[in-house]
Amino acid sequence: MLTQQQIQAFPKVELHCHLDGSIRPETLIAIANQQELPIEQDIEAVKAQMQAPKDCHDLRDYLRCFDFVRPYLQTQEALAAAAYDVMEQAAQDGVAYIEIRFAPSLSMDKGLTCSQTIQAVIEGIARAEERYPIKGNILIIGMRQEDLPAITAIFDEAIALTDEKVVGIDLAGPEEDGYVPDLAASYQVFLNNQSVQLTLHAGECGCVQNIYQAIESGAQRIGHGISLKGDPTAQAFVREQNRCIEGCPTSNVHTRAIPTYSAYPLREWLEAKVPFCLNTDNRTVSNTTLTNEYLQMAHHCDMTESEMRFLNVTAAQHSFAEAADKAVLLKKIQEWQF
Numbered sequence: 001m002l003t004q005q006q007i008q009a010f011p012k013v014e015l016h017c018h019l020d021g022s023i024r025p026e027t028l029i030a031i032a033n034q035q036e037l038p039i040e041q042d043i044e045a046v047k048a049q050m051q052a053p054k055d056c057h058d059l060r061d062y063l064r065c066f067d068f069v070r071p072y073l074q075t076q077e078a079l080a081a082a083a084y085d086v087m088e089q090a091a092q093d094g095v096a097y098i099e100i101r102f103a104p105s106l107s108m109d110k111g112l113t114c115s116q117t118i119q120a121v122i123e124g125i126a127r128a129e130e131r132y133p134i135k136g137n138i139l140i141i142g143m144r145q146e147d148l149p150a151i152t153a154i155f156d157e158a159i160a161l162t163d164e165k166v167v168g169i170d171l172a173g174p175e176e177d178g179y180v181p182d183l184a185a186s187y188q189v190f191l192n193n194q195s196v197q198l199t200l201h202a203g204e205c206g207c208v209q210n211i212y213q214a215i216e217s218g219a220q221r222i223g224h225g226i227s228l229k230g231d232p233t234a235q236a237f238v239r240e241q242n243r244c245i246e247g248c249p250t251s252n253v254h255t256r257a258i259p260t261y262s263a264y265p266l267r268e269w270l271e272a273k274v275p276f277c278l279n280t281d282n283r284t285v286s287n288t289t290l291t292n293e294y295l296q297m298a299h300h301c302d303m304t305e306s307e308m309r310f311l312n313v314t315a316a317q318h319s320f321a322e323a324a325d326k327a328v329l330l331k332k333i334q335e336w337q338f
Contacts, residue, residue, distance in 0.1 A: 013316050015244075016281055028082075050069065066106075097329050099139050103142070203224060261300040
């Protein structure tokens with residue numbers, strides 16, 4: 001069986017990691033102190049506010065953790081520090097490439113523009129790349145609970161930046177059946193622009209029709225997609241369309257999308273040849289690492305060395321990285337010796 005040391009050393013790829021759900025408590029304390037904002041100085045006390053409760057009832061309950069972090073991420077310095085922190089964690093976790101996603105609108109409460117929030121995150125990622133052997137890119141989130149013009153404005157401004165690190169857009173937040181066509185106008189900018197790609201949170205709450213609609217709308221990847229479990233027809237559709245599921249086992253356990261790690265459809269999806277990869281979703285909220293995600297799948301779903309390599313090859317192939325970066329990443333993964 002794979003050991004924690006083997007998994008951590010392996011050059012991994014992470015495609016689904018939320019910035020505000022992955023900041024270390026000690027970093028958030030430093031950010032708050034720098035702004036002279038009130039916050040507990042005890043790391044464990046702050047961690048308790050940032051992590052999903054053990055008795056978390058569902059996705060909406062899980063998402064409440066983000067409310068605590070939001071007031072502290074309202075300056076460019078805070079966002080840059082947060083981005084650097086998540087990159088540093090990922091590098092120490094053995095991640096070679098990561099796509100960090102965040103919602104600019106959640107950091108615009110005190111006057112920052114969408115462009116300013118993005119530029120700050122770019123700065124934090126770039127600083128980490130100078131220090132660690134990791135490459136990072138950005139996915140811009142539109143929050144589903146906001147109105148259509150607001151989401152559209154965020155995407156328009158993000159893409160207008162034409163920064164090479166902005167590689168994709170996403171819609172996230174509480175999931176309702178049939179949300180995809182309701183918000184389709186917001187990501188038309190993606191359909192008219194070849195510089196970014198589309199990933200959509202879908203099927204996180206048993207809403208399998210959202211997966212169909214997301215793919216039909218042009219999404220190259222699906223966030224979570226856990227409602228594919230036990231649905232051979234939907235699995236065949238995803239396979240035929242060659243769309244990648246950004247799997248997040250620990251998060252799905254916390255939101256009660258699945259009862260246990262053993263219930264995660266790793267073997268089911270491998271056998272059905274569904275393209276998928278593993279991710280943390282929120283390192284702090286879910287108290288996890290990418291190493292832990294693979295370790296849990298090794299322990300509970302009998303994932304092997306070759307399967308871990310295969311999942312990371314899949315992740316690299318479906319990443320939104322430039323072709324040259326993908327080639328370097330794939331070579332590193334395929335030539336790695338355990």
